[in-house]
Amino acid sequence: MKSVVAVLGVLLFAAVTSAHVLELEPDSFDDIVNGDRFVFVKFYAPWCGHCKSMAPAYEEVGDAFSHISDVVIAKVDADKHRELGSRFGVSGFPTLKYFPKGATEPEAYSGGRGAEDLVQFINEKSGFRGRIKKQPSDVVVLDESNFDQIVMDENKDVLVEFYAPWCGHCKSLAPTYEKVGNDFKNEDDIVIAKMDADKYRGIPSRYDVTGFPTLKWFPKSNKDGEDYSSGRSEKDFVEFINEKTGAKRLPGGALADDAGLISVLDELAKAFADEGERESVLAKAEAEAAKHDSKYASYYVKVMKKIADKGNDFPATEIDRLERILAAGNVKADKLDSFYIRRNILKQF
Incomplete structure (x- = not known):
């Protein structure tokens, strides 16, 4: 019973820390590599350049077998846990070994280190069918x-x-x-x-x-x-x-706070705060907006009319609404830019 609990604890911890690749340590290794399942292990060192290069592919391998309980994709920091590495003859990094089902002694792996090579090998040796999940790419x-x-x-x-x-x-x-x-x-x-x-x-x-x-x-x-x-x-x-x-992107793809802004209309947005000048400012904004190719130029005019109709709190209320929608993460990619730019323009008032 204790062994089962230990295994479940390791699986839960690993699922949180490294997707579908289990991080094994000396006190958990034998609970996982006990002959019950096919286990593929990468012995690595955090400072190893080849290990770092291989890491994304190895995560793909973990994902490929995540739905197959009888196949475990694992890794061991053999620089930190040297006794565990030496137990299996690890002398360089990364060293790849697999433990067939029914065995607790490993066999060496010497094939290619790409995700497809590893998945094909594990499929052949384990009899299961892991599949690499093709991710959509914008490259x-x-x-x-x-x-x-x-x-x-x-x-x-x-x-x-x-x-x-x-x-x-x-x-x-x-x-x-x-x-x-x-x-x-x-x-x-x-x-x-x-x-x-x-x-x-x-x-x-x-x-x-x-x-x-x-x-x-x-x-x-x-x-x-x-x-x-x-x-x-x-x-x-x-x-x-x-x-x-001249793009205004941030890491992650969001637009910067000055994206979509038009300086002359920004000045008119600030001038719109003077209620006595609003009619004149609105007329100037309409004239300026007509000169610009940007489809967001007319949004300045729209906001001015909304303020005149609904009151001075409209920009703050609308910003709050847009930011709640953005935070929810449900906006389609092709609509995100519109939300960011409208928010940026509202902040000019």
């Missing part, structure tokens, strides 16, 4: 048939990652790059793209791609391509693209 995949059509479009600013599937640094960058694609997905004239430069070698050679990943920026004004040499965090990418394009 455009380029090949020889669409590169010029997308990248050379003078109406688009395009960031391209030239990568190789086997490249550890590319694998490490991949989750961040996916976030950047998501951050700019609502920008019609900004494209975040990638190309397998190992498979399609002709096009990368045009741009002197000799290592991976190589990042090139193709602005509307220069389709010869410019080297991207800024940092590789999500924040670094977002700041670079904002600076180059």
